[in-house]
Amino acid sequence: MINDIDLNFLLEDAQNIMGAMHRGADRIQQLVVSLRNFSRLDEAEVKLVNIHEGIDSTILMLQHRLKQTESRPAIEVIKDYGKLPLIACYVSQINQVFMNLFNNAIDALELGCGEYTPLTPDTKDPKPWIRISTELTNLDTVRIRIADNGPGISESARSRLFDPFFTTKPVGSGMGLGLSISYQIVVQKHHGQLRCCSSPGQGAEFAIEIPVHQTMRSSFSGGYAGI
Numbered sequence: 001m002i003n004d005i006d007l008n009f010l011l012e013d014a015q016n017i018m019g020a021m022h023r024g025a026d027r028i029q030q031l032v033v034s035l036r037n038f039s040r041l042d043e044a045e046v047k048l049v050n051i052h053e054g055i056d057s058t059i060l061m062l063q064h065r066l067k068q069t070e071s072r073p074a075i076e077v078i079k080d081y082g083k084l085p086l087i088a089c090y091v092s093q094i095n096q097v098f099m100n101l102f103n104n105a106i107d108a109l110e111l112g113c114g115e116y117t118p119l120t121p122d123t124k125d126p127k128p129w130i131r132i133s134t135e136l137t138n139l140d141t142v143r144i145r146i147a148d149n150g151p152g153i154s155e156s157a158r159s160r161l162f163d164p165f166f167t168t169k170p171v172g173s174g175m176g177l178g179l180s181i182s183y184q185i186v187v188q189k190h191h192g193q194l195r196c197c198s199s200p201g202q203g204a205e206f207a208i209e210i211p212v213h214q215t216m217r218s219s220f221s222g223g224y225a226g227i
């Protein structure tokens with residue numbers, strides 16, 4: 001009887017199932033932590049935060065969009081994090097900006113793949129990627145750049161990018177609000193800058209610059225967020 005039901009196989013299978021359940025539970029735990037980090041609904045005020053945590057949470061929440069699809073390979077996320085101090089900001093709003101920029105980059109790579117255009121004619125590897133780099137530009141400003149190797153943006157579109165309701169996406173898939181909201185958050189709310197650098201066929205790069213200190217100058221601890 002034991003031979004019939006192949007006890008060894010069942011034992012091995014049970015171990016695999018337990019392993020899968022463990023991994024599933026870990027992933028759920030990570031997602032819950034990320035969601036909490038991302039929304040920070042309890043933190044409506046300016047707080048000192050490690051900006052890398054917000055970026056990592058955003059990436060984790062977008063995993064499902066980064067996976068391989070029928071029309072393109074998986075999107076590689078390249079992190080190039082510098083050493084940053086804790087930043088005083090409205091964290092849930094800044095995370096919203098990361099989310100908008102990441103979603104746009106993924107949408108662009110969605111378009112770019114299939115008849116995907118490599119960056120230069122001799123590029124051998126047309127894998128889609130998003131690169132996120134952070135640096136302290138001087139003692140008072142951090143720069144966060146989110147770049148993709150998608151189809152890029154035409155000059156005429158570039159001049160209207162931050163206008164409310166400007167979209168090139170089909171009806172129903174884009175409201176044209178992501179960048180105008182992001183602009184308000186970065187420029188008006190955080191006294192920073194949001195710029196785009198792109199030409200058709202050369203991918204796109206968005207650079208956010210925000211001051212390290214907002215209204216919290218006196219309580220800034222000067223601690224380092226490290227990586």
Ligand SMILES: Nc1ncnc2c1ncn2[C@@H]1O[C@H](COP(=O)(O)OP(=O)(O)OP(=O)(O)O)[C@@H](O)[C@H]1O
Binds near residue numbers: 100151157169173175
């Ligand atoms: N990384 C990018 N590559 C190419 N085009 C981009 C990129 N980011 C933004 N765009 C262009 O800018 C337009 C405006 O972006 P925005 O985020 O404001 O609106 P949307 O993505 O169209 O809609 P929504 O964000 O409201 O869902 C997009 O429709 C797209 O044409």
Ligand SMILES: [Mg+2]
Binds near residue numbers: 103178179
């Ligand atoms: Mg958008």
